[in-house]
Amino acid sequence: MRPARRATTPMALTAVAALTLAGCAAGSSTAGDDGSSTGPAAQTTAASLPASIIPAATSSPAPAGRVTFTFPDGRLSFQHPKGWHVELFEASASPYVGTATVSNPTGQAQINVYTGEIADVVASPAERTVVETDPVLGLRGHSVPTPHSSFFVDRNDGAAQYRMGLTAGLPVSPDGTVQHGLIRLGDRILTADVVFTGQPFANDEAAKEWYWGVEGQALKAVLMSFSYR
Numbered sequence: 001m002r003p004a005r006r007a008t009t010p011m012a013l014t015a016v017a018a019l020t021l022a023g024c025a026a027g028s029s030t031a032g033d034d035g036s037s038t039g040p041a042a043q044t045t046a047a048s049l050p051a052s053i054i055p056a057a058t059s060s061p062a063p064a065g066r067v068t069f070t071f072p073d074g075r076l077s078f079q080h081p082k083g084w085h086v087e088l089f090e091a092s093a094s095p096y097v098g099t100a101t102v103s104n105p106t107g108q109a110q111i112n113v114y115t116g117e118i119a120d121v122v123a124s125p126a127e128r129t130v131v132e133t134d135p136v137l138g139l140r141g142h143s144v145p146t147p148h149s150s151f152f153v154d155r156n157d158g159a160a161q162y163r164m165g166l167t168a169g170l171p172v173s174p175d176g177t178v179q180h181g182l183i184r185l186g187d188r189i190l191t192a193d194v195v196f197t198g199q200p201f202a203n204d205e206a207a208k209e210w211y212w213g214v215e216g217q218a219l220k221a222v223l224m225s226f227s228y229r
Helices: 204-211 214-224
Strands: 007-014 025-028 066-070 076-081 085-093 096-103 109-116 120-135 148-156 159-167 183-185 188-194
Touching: 076 188, 076 214, 109 214, 120 204, 148 204, 148 214, 159 204, 159 214, 188 214, 204 214
Parallel strands: none
Antiparallel strands: 007 120, 025 085, 066 076, 085 096, 096 109, 109 188, 120 148, 148 159, 159 188, 183 188
């Protein structure tokens, strides 16, 4: 792997206003016998009772041991290991704004997925080194360039920030330029980022060992499973 040249570009994607809108609904997916996420529909406000289970239709049969979660509009879906769960927070119905948090069996958040028409970016200089990046075939043809599942490290003034998630195409262009951008699916914005707390790795070698291990590959499988119809 080779470092990308230094460039000043947007680095982080946030939905600053979206998740503070008044009114929200929340839910979690559970695994049915057919590998789909099931549950009764529920809508709440910010002052109402705790989250209820929401429905999640299956767009296609999930492999054995995996569960398919689909957003309420029936278009965007992904798969996660059986035993994991998804909480959905809907900040707005029109325009639609929702965040799904994928957690492992212990309740630890693993991936945050945002979809909606509202998004913001923050600019920052970065020097990027890519560990691996692969095109997500289920999103091919719905977004240009094709979104990728990517694992990389950004360095700014010597500080390393390890990041893993969906990127809008290659995280570094063929000429070495750091790439940032919103993943656009029609009139929607999509982001999906693995949750890292603090400084997760001592160095790049430790990061690569984790990525090629069981946990890293399980998270990559979730990112690679995204589809849109």
